[in-house]
Amino acid sequence: MHIRIPAMSLVVLIGPSGSGKSTFARKHFLPSEILSSDACRAMVSDEENNQAVTHDAFEVLHFVAAKRLALGRLTVIDATNVQPEARKPLAALARKYHCLPVAIVLNMPEKVCHERNRLRAGRDFGPHVVRQQHSQLRRSLRGLAKEGFRHIFVLETPEEAEAATVERVPLYNDRRDEHGPFDIIGDVHGCGDELEALLQKLGYEVTAVAPGGPALDSGPVYAHPQGRKAVFVGDLVDRGPRILDSLRIVRNMVAAGSAYCVPGNHDAKLLRKLRGKDVRVTHGLARTLAEIEALPAAVREPFCTQLEAFLDALVSHYVFDDGKLVVAHAGMKAEMQGRGSGKVREFALYGETTGETDEFGLPVRPNWAAEYRGPATVVYGHTPVPEPEWLNRTVNIDTGCVFGGKLTALRYPEKEFVSVPAAQAYCEPVRPFLAPDQPPPKLSAQQIHDDVLDAEDVLGKRIITTRLRGSVTVREANATAALEVMSRFAINPKWLIYLPPTMSPCETSCQPGLLEHPAEAFAYYRSQGAPRVICEEKHMGSRAVVIVCRDEPSARKRFGVAQAETGIVYTRTGRRFFNDPDLERKFLERVRAALTAAGFWEGFGTAWVCLDCEVLPWSAKAQELLRSQYAAVGAAGQASLPRAVAALNQAAERLTDANKAKTASVMDEYRRREENVARFVAAYRQYCWPVSFLTDLKLAPFHLLATEGRVHVDRDHVWHLEELAKVCQC
Incomplete structure (x- = not known):
């Protein structure tokens, strides 16, 4: 027997003791995939045959199985499972984690089971045990389908079990091997003219025209010359003027391999109607049925048969590009992606509702996208919006074409929106979504959502995978301390796009009396293969990150700040550099004027810039550091060393010429120290001066960190x- 099981499934082995379940499992599955009741008994009691700990052992088994299923790992349960009550929690686990339960029954003859148990140490149960288990299996075998098992395989003899092969089959929604590029198209709703215009705008061409008159498989076949594929988010039917034409276009593209399509709730409702179910003819279904009724009688029935087959074959959602892209009609939570269950399909078609209705009689839907934290990009439709907006890696591209909006596509992986306006409003929405008399919102949905921090996103141990440095572990204690400090003292996190690291010093000098040289x-850079080192004069100022936007709308668009801000200056610890808002505003105006005069905005095609800088004088920000460390050392040296030199001079006057020569070296040492103190004070004083006006401040930028769409790490320091x-010259 060739056994085909879903690659993401819960495999339950069923059979009396001695039927060969463990042998079968070891032959066809990885050791890490097998959860054995005997192994769990040994885990909790050091004895795999200890029946007294069966309850505890199965608690362990169910717990580990739940963790594996939550991670999307195939899991095999190796236990007798001959009673319905033993299988019930396993079927419940499969439902909870939206995976398909598979039953592989080893219904071996009792004689075979007795003989195998006799040869196994510690398995001399007596014949009544196997007889009872065999009887329980036989009585419940027919009820496996009712218990929820979607795939059932029964092996009756040792020869069948030995010859059986197991193949893991990806779920229909698993297209991780399909990497695109894709053009994901929003709800069509029978807007055939706009669909054709959008396909042409995206670069698709008619490669063939299938004959057949009004049949479903007739009409043009679109394909992209560069191999791009369209993905339709569903709701192809109802409301629009060219419903059947739209169906033909999509169906032909899917059949030709140039498109994928997921079903929408309107498509699912039409399918139920075609199957003779009693459905309410509302929300535009009447237009679809009218177009079908207008077909010639000779082709109407075969057309409906073809249409039913096409709609029935549509998969609830797709997972593309190694799991990086998910497309579903109404969205898809992270824990449901790539899974197969009735709840997954229901969520894909209808989304989530609270059970309440709004003033328009439509269901109230919680914003699942606001809670989404999955790594995959989710593209969906279902609920019309004026403009597509990103929120937590999700985007709704149903821009209400049938209601007079536009038909929108998302180009992936470019993440660019392409749209065509509706020729007219073909249907009035129950809930208005276009308000031309209202100005567009100042902040995007993502920016509004980001105003409230979810502590779960930052607390606890975090392992962050980076592109250049592998994985970085943030320990819980560090995360907690950082959250407290940043919450109390830092600027608005929306501005904190960069925190500069501490510059590491060079190796300790080998020369006596010197810490660094x-x-x-130079030796370090030479050892790293650097052909040239750029040396810059040390600007002894205060480190500052300066973000300057061209104007308020640019700052609002890029950084989502609601206040009238056009930039910010902050320290390397994320605190505001200037305590005086008016001084900061004037400082930024001066920097902005220089950027504008230099043609920076046009040259870099940006409306903002982030600079790594030093702000001078040093005394403007580091007064306490200067007072407690530098000035204190200088003052102590200037107060003590002149007196020491004077005392040595006074002592030398009293000594004979022979003894004066002995103290000359001491005198020279103290005079050298006195000179060094004077040079030390002069060194730091050149970076200190009074700041009474804006013109007393100087900015020394040394790194152009980022502009729109670019971080300039690929450029050298020159x-x-x-x-x-x-x-700076401006």
Whole structure:
């Protein structure tokens, strides 16, 4: 027997003791996939035959099975499972985690089971045990389908079990091997003219025209010359003027392999109607039925048969591109993606509702996208919106074409929107969604959502995978401390796109009396293969990150700040650099004026920039550091060393010439120290001066960190300094 099981499933082995379940499992599944009741007994009691701990052992088994299923791992249960009550919690687990339960029954003859148990140590149960288990299996075998098992395989003899093969079959929605590129198209609703215009705008061409008159498989066949594929989010039918034409276009593209399509709730309702179910002819279904009735009588029945087969074959949702892209009509939660169950299909078709209705009589829907934290991009439709907006890696591209909006497509992986306007409003929406007299919202849905921090997103141990440095572990204690500090002292997190690291010092110098020397720094770069090192004069100022936007709308669009802000200056710890808002505003205006004069906005095609800088004078921000460390050292040296030198001079006057020569070296050492203190004070004082006006401040940018769509890490430091010099000259 060739056994085909879903790649994502819960496989339940069923059979009396000695039927060969463990042998079958070891032959066809990985050791990590098998959860054995005997192994769980041994785990909790060190004895796999200890029946007294059966309850505890199955608690362990069910717990581990739940964890595996939550991660989407195929799981095999190796236990007798001959009683319906033993299988019930397993079927419930499969339902909870939206996977398909599979039953593989080893219905071996009692004699075979007795003989195998006799040869196994610790399995001398007596014949009554196997007889009872065999009887329980026989009585409940016919009820497996009613218990929820979708796939049932029965092996009757040892020869059948030995010859059986197991094949893992991906679910219909699993198209991880399909990497695109894709053009995902929103709800069509019979807008055939707009669909044709959008396909042409996306670059699709008519490669053939299938004959057949009004048949479903007739009409044009669209394909993209560069191999792109369209993905339709469903709701092809109802409300629009060219419903059957739209169906023909989509059906032909799917059949030709140039498109995928998921069903919408309107498509599912039409399918029920075609099957003779009693459905309410509302929400535009009457237009679809009218177009079908208008077909010639000779082709109407075969057309309906073809249409029923096409709609029935549509898969609830698709997972593409190694799990990075999910397409469903009404969206898809992370824990449901790539799964197969009735609840998954229901969510894909209808979304989630609270059971309440609004003032228009429509169901109230909780915003599942606001809670979405999955890694995959989810593209959906179902509920019309004026404009597509990203929210937590999800986007609704149903822009209400049939209601007078537009038909929108998302190009993936480019994540660009392409749309065509509706020729007219073909149907009035129950709930108005287009309000031309109202200005567009100042903030996007994502920006509004980001105003409230979900602590679960940052608390606890986190392992962050980076592109360049592998995985970075953030420990719980560090995350908690950082959250407290940033919550109390930091600026608006929407501005915090960069926090500069501490610059690491060079290796300790080998030269006596020196902590650091350039020789060690040059040696390090030489060992790393750097052909040239750029040396820049040290600007002894305060480190500052400066973000400047061209104007308020640019700041609002990119950073989602609701206040009248056009930029910010903050420290390396995320705190506001200037305590005086008016001083910060004037400082940013001066930087913005220099950027504008240098043609920076046009040259980089950006409306904002992030700069890594030093703000001078040092005393403007580091007064306490200067007072407690630098000035204190200088003051102590200037107060003590001149007196020490004077005392040594006074002592030398009293000594004979022979003894004066002995103290000369001490005198020279103290005079050298006095000179060093003076040089030390002069060194830090050149970076200190009073700041009474804006013009007393100086900005020394040294790294052009980012502009719209670019982080300039691919440029060397010469480029950064040259580009910034153009701004500084203005």
